[in-house]
Amino acid sequence: MTAEQVDVVVIGMGPGGEHVAGRLAEAGLSVVGVDQRLVGGECPYFGCVPTKMMVRAAGLIAEGRRVPGLAGESSVQADWREVARRIREQATDNWDDKVAVRRFTDTGGTFLRGRATLTGKNEVLVTGPDGAEHRLTARRAIVVNTGTEPVVPPIPGLAGTPYWTNRDAVALELLPSSVAILGGGAIGVEFAQVFARFGVEVTVVEAHPRLLALEEPEAGELLAKVLETEGVAVRTGAKVTGVRHNDKDGFVLDLDGSTVGADKLLVATGRRTDLAGLGVGALGLDERARSLDVDERLRVTDGVWAVGDITGKGAFTHTSMYQADVVIRDVLGQDGPPADYRAMPRVTFTDPEVGAVGITEAQARERGITVRTGRTELSASSRGWIHGPGNEGLIKVVEDADRGVLVGATAMGPAGGEILGALAVAVHGEVPVERLQSMIYAYPTFHRAISTALADLS
Ligand SMILES: Cc1cc2nc3c(=O)[nH]c(=O)nc-3n(C[C@H](O)[C@H](O)[C@H](O)COP(=O)(O)OP(=O)(O)OC[C@H]3O[C@@H](n4cnc5c(N)ncnc54)[C@H](O)[C@@H]3O)c2cc1C
Ligand SMILES: NC(=O)c1ccc[n+]([C@@H]2O[C@H](COP(=O)([O-])OP(=O)(O)OC[C@H]3O[C@@H](n4cnc5c(N)ncnc54)[C@H](O)[C@@H]3O)[C@@H](O)[C@H]2O)c1
Numbered sequence: 001m002t003a004e005q006v007d008v009v010v011i012g013m014g015p016g017g018e019h020v021a022g023r024l025a026e027a028g029l030s031v032v033g034v035d036q037r038l039v040g041g042e043c044p045y046f047g048c049v050p051t052k053m054m055v056r057a058a059g060l061i062a063e064g065r066r067v068p069g070l071a072g073e074s075s076v077q078a079d080w081r082e083v084a085r086r087i088r089e090q091a092t093d094n095w096d097d098k099v100a101v102r103r104f105t106d107t108g109g110t111f112l113r114g115r116a117t118l119t120g121k122n123e124v125l126v127t128g129p130d131g132a133e134h135r136l137t138a139r140r141a142i143v144v145n146t147g148t149e150p151v152v153p154p155i156p157g158l159a160g161t162p163y164w165t166n167r168d169a170v171a172l173e174l175l176p177s178s179v180a181i182l183g184g185g186a187i188g189v190e191f192a193q194v195f196a197r198f199g200v201e202v203t204v205v206e207a208h209p210r211l212l213a214l215e216e217p218e219a220g221e222l223l224a225k226v227l228e229t230e231g232v233a234v235r236t237g238a239k240v241t242g243v244r245h246n247d248k249d250g251f252v253l254d255l256d257g258s259t260v261g262a263d264k265l266l267v268a269t270g271r272r273t274d275l276a277g278l279g280v281g282a283l284g285l286d287e288r289a290r291s292l293d294v295d296e297r298l299r300v301t302d303g304v305w306a307v308g309d310i311t312g313k314g315a316f317t318h319t320s321m322y323q324a325d326v327v328i329r330d331v332l333g334q335d336g337p338p339a340d341y342r343a344m345p346r347v348t349f350t351d352p353e354v355g356a357v358g359i360t361e362a363q364a365r366e367r368g369i370t371v372r373t374g375r376t377e378l379s380a381s382s383r384g385w386i387h388g389p390g391n392e393g394l395i396k397v398v399e400d401a402d403r404g405v406l407v408g409a410t411a412m413g414p415a416g417g418e419i420l421g422a423l424a425v426a427v428h429g430e431v432p433v434e435r436l437q438s439m440i441y442a443y444p445t446f447h448r449a450i451s452t453a454l455a456d457l458s
Pocket of ligand 1: 146310
C-alpha cells in the first residue's frame with residue numbers, strides 16, 4: 001500500500017473528468033486522475049464517437065440509394081469491414097488510451113489505472129489491475145465522474161445468455177443476419193437504423209408505447225414510420241416475459257402472445273450508476289440512490305464535486321463537459337454562472353435526426369405552465385419539398401404563453417441537430433417569441449420552417 005497527499009483526485013476520467021483533471025493540473029494543482037478502464041470514458045470508445053461513425057457510414061448508404069430519380073443511377077455495395085476498421089483504427093486506437101493518457105500527463109497530472117472507492121471525506125482508495133493499493137488524500141477536491149453502466153433488465157432467462165450491450169456492438173467486425181434490440185431509446189434506434197442499412201434484419205422491442213419515450217410523441221411516432229419503411233420491425237408497448245438462447249437458433253424473446261427470433265440480441269434499456277461500488281456511504285450518502293445530488297456548482301458535499309451521467313442531469317457528453325467547466329471555476333475559486341439546465345439540448349442521430357431542447361409539451365403542462373404549441377412538417381417546407389426522399393421531419397415549439405418565451409422545441413429532420421442550434425439559443429436566451437416571429441429566416445433552408453412553427457402557435 002502506498003499513500004500520497006495531493007490537491008485533487010478525479011475519480012473516473014470520462015469526458016468531464018478528463019477535462020477537469022487536465023485544467024486543474026494546468027492551473028498548477030497536483031492532480032491524480034483515476035480510471036479503471038480507458039481515459040476518455042464511454043463516449044470515445046464505446047458511445048458517441050464509434051456510433052456516429054456508424055451513422056455516417058449508414059447515411060452514405062441511404063443517400064447513395066436515393067440517387068435514382070434524383071441524379072441518375074447508383075449501386076451501393078455496403079461493406080461493414082470499412083466501418084469496423086475506421087472505428088478500430090481512427091476512433092478508438094484499438095481501444096487503447098495511450099494518447100489520452102499522454103494528453104493528461106502532459107498537463108502535469110498523474111494517471112492511476114485502477115478502481116477507486118471513497119473511503120472518507122477526503123480519502124480515496126485505488127486498487128490497481130495488479131491488486132496493488134494506493135491511498136490518496138485530497139487536500140482540496142475530489143471530483144467524481146464515474147458515469148454509468150448498461151442496465152440489464154431482470155427478464156427471466158436473459159442473464160447468462162451472450163447478449164450484447166453497446167460495448168460489444170461498437171466492436172463488431174462482422175454483422176449477423178438478424179438482431180433483436182431491446183429498448184427503443186437513443187441507443188436502440190441509432191443501432192437499429194445503422195444495422196438495417198447494412199442489410200441486417202432488425203426488430204426493436206420497446207416497452208413504452210413509443211420510441212424515444214422521453215421526447216415529443218410526434219417525434220417517436222414519425223421515427224417508427226421511417227424505420228419501418230426501411231425494413232425495421234418496431235414492436236412498441238411490448239412486454240418481454242422471457243428470453244431463450246441456444247447456439248443453433250440464436251435468441252427467442254417471448255412477448256405477450258408472440259415471439260421475436262434473432263441471431264443476436266442487443267440490450268439497450270438504459271443506464272445505471274453504481275453508488276454503492278463507489279462507496280458514497282463513506283460520505284454519509286444514500287448508496288441506493290439513482291444519482292448523486294449536486295447543487296448548482298456541482299458540489300456533492302464539502303470538498304466533493306460530481307460531473308457527468310452520475311449527476312442525473314442529462315446523460316450526454318455535452319452535459320459532462322459543461323458541468324466540468326463549472327467545477328473547474330469553483331475549485332479554483334473563480335466567479336462564473338452556476339449550472340443551468342433549462343436549455344439542455346440532445347440529438348438522436350437517426351436519419352432524420354431528432355434534436356430537442358428544453359422541456360416537452362407534456363412536461364410543460366405538468367409544471368402548470370400556460371402552454372401554446374406550434375408545429376410544422378419539414379417535408380411540407382420549401383426546402384423539404386426540394387430535398388425529396390429523406391425529407392421526413394417536423395419542428396415543434398413549446399411556448400410559456402404567460403412569459404412569451406419558448407421553453408422547449410423539437411427539430412426533427414435531415415439536419416435536425418443543426419436546426420436545433422437556433423432553437424437552443426431561443427430557449428437559453430429566453431428570446432421573446434414576438435422577436436423570433438419578426439426575424440428573417442433564409443430561403444430555402446430547413447431552419448426557415450421554424451418561422452412556420454412559430455406562426456402556428458396556439
Ligand atoms: C452507445 C452510446 C452512444 C452515445 N452517444 C452519445 C452522443 O451521440 N452524444 C452525447 O452527447 N452522448 C452520447 N452518449 C452518452 C455519453 O457517452 C456519456 O454521457 C458521456 O460519456 C459522459 O459520461 P460521463 O462523463 O458521466 O462519464 P463516462 O464517459 O461514463 O466515463 C466514466 C469513466 O469512469 C470510469 N470509472 C467508473 N467507475 C470507476 C471507479 N470506481 N474507479 C475508477 N474509474 C471508474 C469508467 O471506466 C469510465 O472511463 C452515448 C452513450 C452510449 C452508450
Ligand atoms: N445521440 C445521443 O446523444 C445518445 C445516443 C445514445 C445514448 N445516449 C445516452 O445514453 C443513454 C442511454 O441510452 P439508452 O437508449 O440505453 O436508454 P434510454 O433510457 O434512452 O432508453 C431505454 C429504453 O428502453 C426501454 N426499456 C427498458 N426496459 C425495457 C424492457 N424490459 N423491455 C423493452 N424495453 C425496455 C425504455 O422504455 C426506454 O425507452 C441515453 O439516455 C442518452 O442520454 C445519447
